[in-house]
Amino acid sequence: MSYDLSASDDSSSFNRWVPEMVSTDSIDYQSLFDLPFPSFCDSTTDYDVQQNSVVESGCADQVFADLLPSHQLENLSLCQTAQLPSPCFGPNSENGYGNLEAKNEESRVDFDSGYADVHNNGGKYLQRSFSSNCFEGKSSFSFRPPFDSLMESHGFHGQALSLPENSFFISQMRKVSSTGDLESMRNVHNTQRSISTPSTMENSINSSMEESPFKVGRYNAEERQEKISKYKAKRSQRNFNKTIKYACRKTLADTRPRIRGRFARNDETVESPQPTCSTRDEDEDNLWVMLHEVEDEAMAAGGTLMNSFDGQFQFQFNHGYF
């Protein structure tokens, strides 16, 4: 299984790295993955990692609606903007900054470490934005999280909450809950309860299988395969690429100085600290002094002061941060 990012040059595709802070004990996902899900159970499927992908309105809705065991998940409406959780470009648990520096220096981001770190620390500091140019020119870039073994394992539930599939389910369940559909809520709730009775949902799925051993939902195996094939064919023809009309503008925007994300004047490239004034807080003064001192030390050691997502400062060295 691979996550092909090459198809997406849209910055908005990576614009929301939603930390899914769902307890790993909350949902029995194994039961869900035992469902005859066309994409999620297909370990050879390439996922389009972008905000509006995986589930395309209409076709996919129909496919999923048709293929899901209706009495189990019939109310899990797949919304048009179902957000596939982005790969975890999570910060490294040690340095708090992860491999995001790869943006400028090495477009090949080490997803595995980020994935693992986010998994370990609960995705506390997931970045919410990412420049599209981080994958620029890497047409063969692909995200290959260590999902396969998990997917193939029967003991993975509770371990793989960072899996896009799982987060997808989470988002779907949230969506369900947001629709106010009480039946859906019950389904979700029952699913969550399955942690206390882990085999509940699986048992009911199995019972449904027993009731109609060759049919899932309203289609038999052949019909389902046909639906899946159509779905895959249509999916492969999607074009989520953000069209950059003027590459020069993009280059300029990428190189343009910014202050808090906003474009800044060329002569304001350095956001210098305010000169001391009588109204400033003494603590703030101390903070600047401390920052200068620490920065001097870091510079002396060959490092660079960097501003982190959350306003904290970190120092980059050749081999990491502190």
Added chain:
DNA sequence: ACCGCAGCTCACACCACACCTCCCG
């Protein structure tokens, strides 16, 4: 049932300015 609060997701405004398009002489 209702309210207030916290926490979360999501869409969008904001910024500077090089470049593009259009119009006029």
Added chain:
DNA sequence: CACGGGAGGTGTGGTGTGAGCTGCG
């Protein structure tokens, strides 16, 4: 018709912000 110059519009991306939502007490 072709050309040059000027004015105004457009596009670009990271971040902050607020609306809207859910869950909980």
